[in-house]
Amino acid sequence: MIETKSEPGQQRRSANWLQIVTIGRNPKTTLIRAAVLAVLCVVVFRWMLLPVRIQGISMTPTYADHSFHFVNRLAYLWSQPKRGDVVGIRLTPPQGLPAPHIMYFKRIIGLPGESISFANGRVLVNGQTLDEPYEKGSCDWNTDAVTLGADEYFVVGDNRSMAKEEHVFGRAERSRIVGKALL
């Protein structure tokens, strides 16, 4: 049997290495850094960039089912949503700051005051055909014209090859728009 004895200095070095890897050279500093990082994560991912996982196919091919993205809650602090923006829309009425856990993920095609309709799958804004480069599938939807209110936006998914009845779309109040899709 061969026995190997490690030197006391070697043991101290390995213990020191382990401490550096796990809690750093100065545990107090590490603790403060960890606390700051935790607070930063909470602030960023709760009030600024909401991480979202797509469930469903209504935004394909732009956003694939089960893919991860972020919603920028600060996007509309100083500006209003624009046509073509993909936005997160909350299902429950807004009350305070808390971030919703579930949102619709849709694209804005109509702005306040406009008249929106579908004719043979094409979107008509105030009677004019809207150019939609993001819309890839074939669509045969037809709807009556809807005139949007002063604080309403018309939102729809990019996957128009779905049956109209299976696709959630329509008017959303400005207060329900949580933020703009990032990435």
Add this chain to the structure above:
Amino acid sequence: MKWPRVILLIVVAALVAWAWVALHPGPERLIRRRLDKLAHVASFGPNQGYLSKLAGAQSLADFCATNIDVNVDVPGRQELRLAGREDVQQAALALRASVAGLAVTFPDVTIVVNADKESAVADLTVQARVAGEHDMIVQEVKLTMQKIEGQWLIVKAETVRTLR
């Protein structure tokens, strides 16, 4: 007074405040607890016997007032109207018989308690997953609740079209 004593005093005061709030919850907290229980009771697993299904449906009906009015209007589905606790119980039993399992949660809840503190409106997102199905069901629902004989009961439940 020394600092350790001040800190101890603050900790004790915080504990007393926490205990007071925990022992004397306001209407909103009571409703939230009630809704958590409702989600738990509405969920069920596979392989339930008839008696378990019946008990589950009965438990669900216990959250409703006797004259409850339910209106479910979801795009692409037939509109469903229920009137009275008995109807709700029968519908719950029928659902348990037709579906292998259901997991229900209310991830986003907004509660507005009226000035009389005896009635409230809860707007919530219902997230439901039927056993064996890929897609989950997401629906905004509005519940009108009333305090009847010391218990918060649902007097009206209706689906809301988030996008109109």
